[in-house]
Each structure stands twice: as C-alpha cells, then as structure tokens.
Amino acid sequence: MISRFAPRSHFPLQRINIGARPPCNLRFLSVSPTSKPPGPNRFLRVTRTAAKYTAFTCFSAVLGLSVLIGGVFIHDAFTYSDKHVDRVPVSPLALHPERGGPKNLPIASVLVGDEDDGALVAGQDKPRLVIVGGGWGAVGVLQTIHPGDYHVTIVSPDTFTTFTPLLPSAAVGTVSVRSLIESLRKIIARLHGQLINGRAVDIVMSDRLLEVETVCATGEHRNIYLPYDKLVIAVGSVSSTHGVPGLEHCFQLKTVGDAQAIRRRILDNFESASLPSTSEEERKRLLSFVVCGGGPTGVETAAEIFDLCQEDIIKYFPKLLRKDVSIHVIQSREHILNTYSEAISKYAEDKFQRDDVELVTSARVREVHPDQVVYTTRDPDTGKVIEHTIPTNFVLWSTGISMNPFTSRVSSLLPNQVHKKAIEVDAHLRVKGAPLGDVYAIGDCATIETSIVSHLLELVEEADRNRDGKIDFEEWEIMVKRIKKQIPMAATHLEKACNSRVRSLFDLYDSDSDNALNLNELAVLLQEIGNKITALPATAQVASQQGKYLGHKLHLLATKRDVLLANGLPSATDEAVAGAFNYRHLGSLAYIGNAAVFDFGRLSFMGGLAAMYAWRSIYWSEQVSMRTRALLMIDWVVRGVWGRDLSRL
CATH class of the missing domain: 1.10.238.10 (EF-hand)
Structure with missing residues (x-):
C-alpha cells in the first residue's frame, strides 16, 4: 500500500502523445495544462460564421422592413386628420372681375387662390409671369425660378405634366400612365403660384393681355383675359399632316390620352382576332400594325408592340394570333433613326430584320383608309412610281411637327414671322417682333433664328x-x-x-x-x-434646357431689377444679366425591343439587355419627382414578374 505521504517525485506524470491512440488505462486521464484541446474543423468554423452573418443580415433586413412598413402606417395614420377652413380671405375682384380689353372680357387681375395662407397678396408687388403650357419647357422654368421672384400663373388644358419619352411604353402597358404624370399644382406649389385649366387662344400684346378659353362643368365655354408682365409660350406642337388625306383614321402619340387610345385599340384587335367567327383574312388585317415615321417615337412604338407580342400575347392568347402578327414601319428617308449616327441606324435596322419587323424605306404615304394604308415607292431602275397597300386596323402617324392653333395665331400677329413650323425667336428666346423682353417662346413651338x-x-x-x-x-x-x-x-x-x-x-x-x-x-x-x-431638334432635351435657361435668366432679371433701373437700363434687358442660350447636346437614345441605342455625338453605344437597363436608368433619373420614380420602378418590377396588364378598361 502506498502512503499518501510519499514524495511527489516517486510518481512522475506520464506524457501522452496526442497524435497516437492512448492506452486503455490512460483513456480518461487529464491532459497536461500546456496541451491544447482538439480544434474544430475549418469547414465547420466557416459554416458557422457564414450562418451567423446570414442570420444577422436576415434579421437586419426583416427589422428594417418592419420599421419601414411601420413608419408608412404611422405616417398614413397621421394623414387622417380633421382640418377646418374658416373665413378664407378672397378678394372681391377674384369673384367679380372687371371687364375690359378689345373684346370686353373679364380681366382676371386677381385669382381666387392669391390670398390663401397669406401668400403674396394678389402679387401686387411682383411682376406677373404667365406660362402657357405644361410640358418640358414649362416645367424647366418652374424648377429653376425662385419663390417670390414673380406672381406665377400656368395656363394649361391639362392639369399635369407628362414624361413623353415613355409614352410608347404606356401604349402597350409596359408602364402605367399614372407613372408618367405629375400634377402641375404640386409643382407650382413651391412658388405659391396658380393654375388656370384652360387653353390660350389669342393675345393682345399692346395691353399685355392673354385670352384664355375655359370650360365649365356644364360644358359652357367662357373666355377671360389674363394680364401678364412676362409671357412664356411653351405649348408644344402638333403632328404635321404633309397634306395626306385620311389622317383621321390614324393615331398620334403625344399625350396620355393618345397612349390610352392606342392601348385600347391594340387589345381590341387581339380580342376580335381570337373570336371563332373571324376569318383568316380579317384576322391578319386586325393583327397588322403600321407605323408611319421612322423617328424615335415610331421606332420605339414598333419595338414595344413587338415586345408585347413576344412576351405576353404568345402566353395568354391563341398562338395562331402571334403567327399572324405583322409590324410595318414606313419611312420617307433611306434609313430609320436618320438623325442618329449611321452605325446606330444600321444596328436598329438589323435588329428589326431579325425580329421580322418590316421596314419600308424611301416610301411616302399617299392616303390612309379605315382598312388599309396606301403608300408609294420609286423603282430604282426605271424611276416609275409604284403603289402599294397594307391592310390594317391600326395606323400610328408620327412624321414631323407643325404649329398648333395658338402658335399660329401668335405668328400671324407679328412681322417677319415666316417660319411655317414654329415661332421664330432670337438667341435669348425672345419672340421676334414682340415687345422686347415681354414674350418668350421655348420648346417645340419655337425655333431659334439661324x-x-x-x-x-x-x-x-x-x-x-x-x-x-x-x-x-x-x-x-x-x-x-x-x-x-x-x-x-x-x-x-x-x-x-x-x-x-x-x-x-x-x-x-x-x-x-x-x-x-x-x-x-x-x-x-x-x-x-x-x-x-442646323435648327435645334424638337426634342424634350432641347425644351428642358431652354426652360431651365429661361427660368435662371428670369430669376436674375427679378433680383437685379432695381440695379438695372438705377443704372438707366430697362428691367427687360436680357443681355445685361445673361448670355445667349447655348444648347449642349447630351446625347440621344432610343429603345428598339429588349435593346437600346445611344448616340453621344462622336461616341455611339448600342447593345442588348445591358443597354436597355442603361436606357431605363437614364429615364428614371430624369423623372420630375420621387413619386413618379417610385411608380416607374414598381411598374418595371410588375412587368418583369407578372407581365403586362392585358385587360381592357
């Protein structure tokens, strides 16, 4: 028996080789303190770390989404509040305006909302700035002018502004029309301005009066005079007819209403073509889509119709319909997208050829009938004019621009206005022949003198x-x-x-x-x-730049008005505060069906999906408000996941 008082040196600890299998009698012995326990497998360590980070990321995402949703509900709850309006100040002149002018019409010198919230009581100490139109040029002015510079009034037949470059997408349901419009009242609220829902019909420059036609709820037309100190004409243009008969059977694509009408017709054609009683000849006519004009609008519309057929019609309609669909683009020039580089035109033509979109170039439309389009080409060998017909139930007319009635009226009142498509302005965007510094014109309705x-x-x-x-x-x-x-x-x-x-x-x-x-x-x-x-093209880019330039210059004229008068210069001297308008071309782009092309002058870029997403990104960034950006993004996601809406409203 060993005594527990024996010396410690008599019992030396046995060193264990960790890499070897321990003896049976030492299996449960403790390892020396200097030895390390067996470490976990490296794969397990990486897996556990990844699982931790994944769990943390998911938790953060769920938490962030919950906070966002909760914030939305909380904000929504606070929007439901009772607001009472008592004793609203309204000037008697706003309700009962005085009459005058050449036609003895009511003169709206004070508007109904001028005294709301104490904002610039009737604008008595501010010059009156009247903007006719609500497009790219008008919005450009509104975005750059400063609150308090002028008493601002917009005259527009529509109560919203439209992102026109995406109208071809709205025409087939790729995006909703609601995603392309923003209320003019919301835009002008920053300036405490007013909106008159009406149409400008005439102008009295000697008295600085703009005649506006308004329509009451009863359908009655009432004309009023709107006084101004500075007038900006930004009414856009209408499509040129080129003297072709039968254009009443065609669609145009300039407004939201045009896009909605086109969408209804396209879906009506497919629904009618799918009926058992429809003959083969009639079905092919219903599914024949003719686009007159090879510019960006015509090309993008043809591409959007092709996408609709490839991505949605073939899934939810009888496949026979997709077989009978035909898309035709009639262009008077030798190439489509002729204002772009030659490489881009060639790329777009090759893309349409692969997609079986028929391109008819060097052709002229002679007349349009309810059931067919008649066009002519010239035989290259004999020079003889050959007539062709395309049976169809859908024709889009997109060939050039012309003056609208108000622009034509203004042009007829002024000397030296010989341009047939737009009002001629000088390099400061002042209408030639009008009192200097009183009337400006921007956008499609104007052309700068050359x-x-x-x-x-x-x-x-x-x-x-x-x-x-x-x-x-x-x-x-x-x-x-x-x-x-x-x-x-x-x-x-x-x-x-x-x-x-x-x-x-x-x-x-x-x-x-x-x-x-x-x-x-x-x-x-x-x-x-x-x-x-070369005259500037009638594009949204030109109108937007002109509007921003003019808004900045009007701001300078307003802030430096006292200095100019003190130096003996009239407050309308544009040259004293700003140089002439200088257009900077930022590039042109067009969508050609799950592909896009970009023309930046010396540099051209074209491609498939990557280019298409770049095209979307540019248009998304150019939206008027964050509201339209959010709606547009949602539309693209909905189209990608669930497809286009094929219901008829």
Missing part, C-alpha cells in the same frame, strides 16, 4: 473701327467674336482650326484681294454661314 445676314448692319457698325465701310481682318476677328456671342449655334462653323479657319473664310470671300470685305462680300459670307447652321 440668319446672320439680318444682323449685318449691326455687326458692321460695331466692328468697323475706322468707319471706311469695309472690314479688314482685325475687324473681322471682332465680328466673329460678336457672332459667337449673339448666335452661339454659329460658333461650330467658326471655330474649326481656330484662327486658321477664320482666316481662310476671310480670304475665301475677299474676291478683290484687297485684304478687306465690303458689304456685298460680307453679306455672301454671312449668308453661307447661316445656311450651314
């Missing part, structure tokens, strides 16, 4: 320093600087190779080689430069 020769005497008067009636090269350089400043669109034709270009132009038109240009030589030179200037 004639330089009309400013010949003015340019010579400024540049001719020695008063000899001729312009030497040094004076020509002064004139070039003045032309660039007065008409920025001419700068591209004067800046090539810098001084060498300016010198070559001077030498080219110096016919008598006397190192000077006389008036006749100058007139020919300026006429040639003016002929090379």
